[in-house]
Amino acid sequence: MDYFEELLKKPSIFKDESKLDINFIPDELPHREKELSLLSQLFLTLITNPNSISRKILITGKTGIGKTVTVKLFGDILKKASRKRNISIKYVHINCRKERSGYKVLIKIIRSIHKHFPQRGYSPQDLLEIVIEYLNKYDLHLLIVLDELSYLINKGEDLIYSLTRINDDSMNSQQRLSIIGIVRDISCLNNLDSSTLSTLQRNIINFDEYSREQIFNIIKFRADLSLNQNALSDDLIEMISEILFKNGDIRYGLNILWRAAKIAESQSLKYINAECIRAGNQNLVPYSTQDILKYMASPKLIFLLAIIKSLKVSEKTQISFLDISKIYNIVCENTRLKPRSYSQLWNYLQEFHRENLILIKVKSENIKGRKTFIKIPNIELSKFEKIILNILSHRGLKI
Ligand SMILES: Nc1ncnc2c1ncn2[C@@H]1O[C@H](COP(=O)(O)OP(=O)(O)OP(=O)(O)O)[C@@H](O)[C@H]1O
Ligand SMILES: [Mg+2]
Known part of the structure; x- marks a missing residue:
């Protein structure tokens, strides 16, 4: 028996499974156009007048509503625009929860400029100085995204303090560092010293929760990218939106969708049906x-x-x-x-x-x-x- 042939004969629900992946970055984001446009306006000067300003932005909003993916897509857009104009801007996206300490965050920042920088042997102060030295030497502007920034509270306040100050002290007139911090709830930053907090709070972009209709459009958009035509009816997208509306977490919706599609496939169905969605929603431990x-x-x-x-x-x-x-x-x-x-x-x-x-x-x-x-x-x-x-x-x- 030719197992591959047998498998290939089965109807496929997926067109491209990877586009349902939680970490996939689509090249457009329905209902986040406003935020993308706002970010572009705020960072425009990096391109029109390189190294003349340093931007510090804070993004807030509930879980699973597109903060990370929007900023990552913005990073791509910024990189493209700067490359086209021969301006050196580096974008580094750091998840503070995964790095776990201020030191590791710093190493990650340096490695975005110098791939093989050694893991140990430097004090945090050394590392900061090396970052500045590199930025000057290579004539770079660095945009650091500190995602899930709340995880640095109680462990890396000094780092947040130093990073928000770098431009003030050490770079003469050149402003070579910008920061975007991402948190779910701004109150988690209350422990920061008041001047760091006020620096960060100067520009806040709050991401609103999606409405039920918006959730519908987004799930439909991701389904169109990843599933074969007609594999999922609008009624069922409505059903998923209904489930999601309670907490608005799109990540959870993508999980349900993926599982429902897998279940439909395992039963050799041509289409996903309501029962697949129900089964996909059962006992689902959210990806987050x-x-x-x-x-x-x-x-x-x-x-x-x-x-x-x-x-x-x-x-x-x-x-x-x-x-x-x-x-x-x-x-x-x-x-x-x-x-x-x-x-x-x-x-x-x-x-x-x-x-x-x-x-x-x-x-x-x-x-x-x-x-x-x-x-x-x-x-x-x-x-x-x-x-x-x-x-x-x-x-x-x-x-
Ligand atoms: N407008 C959108 N269009 C397409 N996909 C979206 C949209 N908004 C969110 N998503 C998808 O939903 C998932 C969750 O989004 P994201 O990871 O950006 O959430 P978050 O706001 O950073 O949540 P958390 O606070 O838990 O980190 C991602 O897989 C993302 O691609
Ligand atoms: Mg996130």
């Missing part, structure tokens, strides 16, 4: 959650696992911190991990809450004071547990 887990440090991941296990054992919808710590200690014992301090665990809880993994509810209980309860409303526990165990076992940790 999986991504957060993948880059989470192991001690924190183990604490999250303890929360899930405690909720599973208790069979209740919410659980107290005390109950979690009992299970946490057992998990630590099994893995020979030293349990983290109370305050560290408390920090983890706040972070999980910010990352949309858990909900924290504080209840006043008579005179004794307040009690904290933890809930996991969105994700099926056994599935959640499996994903974490999987990640940990890839890191050589068996539980």
Whole structure:
């Protein structure tokens, strides 16, 4: 039997599966034209009068509404426009959550100019000076995008401070560095010193949530790019938009669409039907959650696992911190991990809450004071547990 021939005979739902990938950058973005145009206006001077100004922009808006993809597309547009005019502009997009420390962010910045720059052996101050030296030497303007900037708070404030100041101190009259910061919620930046904050807050572009109609158009646009004609009817796009409208996360919609298409294909259907969408939407762990887990440090991941296990054992919808710590200690014992301090665990809880993994509810209980309860409303526990165990076992940790 010729397996390839058999497979090729099957009707295909996909035209180009890669265009449904979360990281794919389309060359146009429906309903983000206004933001692209605004960014172009703000950065126009980089092209008309190179190195005369330094722009610092902050972008805010909820999860999955196109902040990252819009800025990346803008980066492409800027690179093209500058190349055409022989102006040297470098664009570097850094995800602060993935880099995890100010030092790593700096290394990434340097490597965007010098590919093989060594990982270690320099102080942050050295690195900053090297960046400036390179920019002057190669006559470059660098646009640094600090995506998910909130992850540098408490770890890399100094870096944010220095980067926003670089032009003031060290470059004579040449302005060689611009910054775009991206955060979901501006309040996470409150810990920054007030002058850094005010520098960043001077230009804020807030990305609005998409309306239901806009969500429809966007899903249709991505379906047209990736699926064969007629594989998905407008009614079904409506159905997906309905599901998405609650939280507006397009990333989640692309996931449903991809899974529904795969299900249709596995059943040798010519078209996606409503049942495929339903099945595709079931137990779907959003990609953003999986991504957060993948880059989470192991001690924190183990604490999250303890929360899930405690909720599973208790069979209740919410659980107290005390109950979690009992299970946490057992998990630590099994893995020979030293349990983290109370305050560290408390920090983890706040972070999980910010990352949309858990909900924290504080209840006043008579005179004794307040009690904290933890809930996991969105994700099926056994599935959640499996994903974490999987990640940990890839890191050589068996539980
Ligand atoms: N207007 C649009 N047209 C086409 N695709 C879009 C549009 N807006 C968002 N998307 C797609 O939706 C997904 C989520 O967008 P993106 O990653 O930019 O979200 P985000 O706002 O950065 O979210 P987060 O805060 O979670 O990082 C991406 O795969 C992106 O390509
Ligand atoms: Mg993003």
